[in-house]
Amino acid sequence: MLDTSYLLSVYRASEQWQLDGHSWYARAHNFAAMLASECGKSLEITSAVISAVSPGISWYQNQLVARQLCQASVGNFSRYLAPGLTFRGAYRSNANKAWKILQGTDPYKLMSPKTGPKTFAFWHNILDPSQSDHVTIDRHAYCIALGEKTTRQYAIKASAYALVSELYKTVAQQLGIIPNQLQATVWLSHRDHYQQNLFN
Numbered sequence: 001m002l003d004t005s006y007l008l009s010v011y012r013a014s015e016q017w018q019l020d021g022h023s024w025y026a027r028a029h030n031f032a033a034m035l036a037s038e039c040g041k042s043l044e045i046t047s048a049v050i051s052a053v054s055p056g057i058s059w060y061q062n063q064l065v066a067r068q069l070c071q072a073s074v075g076n077f078s079r080y081l082a083p084g085l086t087f088r089g090a091y092r093s094n095a096n097k098a099w100k101i102l103q104g105t106d107p108y109k110l111m112s113p114k115t116g117p118k119t120f121a122f123w124h125n126i127l128d129p130s131q132s133d134h135v136t137i138d139r140h141a142y143c144i145a146l147g148e149k150t151t152r153q154y155a156i157k158a159s160a161y162a163l164v165s166e167l168y169k170t171v172a173q174q175l176g177i178i179p180n181q182l183q184a185t186v187w188l189s190h191r192d193h194y195q196q197n198l199f200n
Helices: 004-011 015-022 024-039 043-052 059-072 092-102 117-127 139-145 158-175 179-196
Strands: none
Touching: 004 139, 004 158, 004 179, 015 024, 015 179, 024 043, 024 059, 024 117, 024 179, 043 059, 043 092, 043 117, 059 092, 117 158, 139 158, 139 179, 158 179
């Protein structure tokens, strides 16, 4: 059962987390824009690359891997993804997907709201932080919506993803903010502090 009260308590736990969360995607957008400038790619491409490699790694690792791939794509051996490259925890399959995007494959052919709603939403939240259509529902966002104080691994089905996404949109509207601002705030709050039982 979805739990709006817990979602709101995590959001309201700290004004600092709200400040950080409200600007999180704007900062991610700026990073994608910087990569685009550095590597001569479009913002749509660099945002897709960042999202493609994101599963299973921290945001710090995410930035390092995305930059590594973008820089490699304009090097002397830019047609090939060297087998010996390491990706700081990112899955090789995701790095391969990002590489294909950098080599000219349409990201819409590799990233879909049906087969990968989380990475598709993350891509579009980074690309345009002002939009309200897409919500990045990762395991943290999902557990918070269920009222769970610890984050567990879930295989989130498409129907469940859609329900939780709508919950975030509804609560964000009530708060007068964009859904990605709500998601980023509770992600920061829950990820860093649920162990301290601050939300009991």
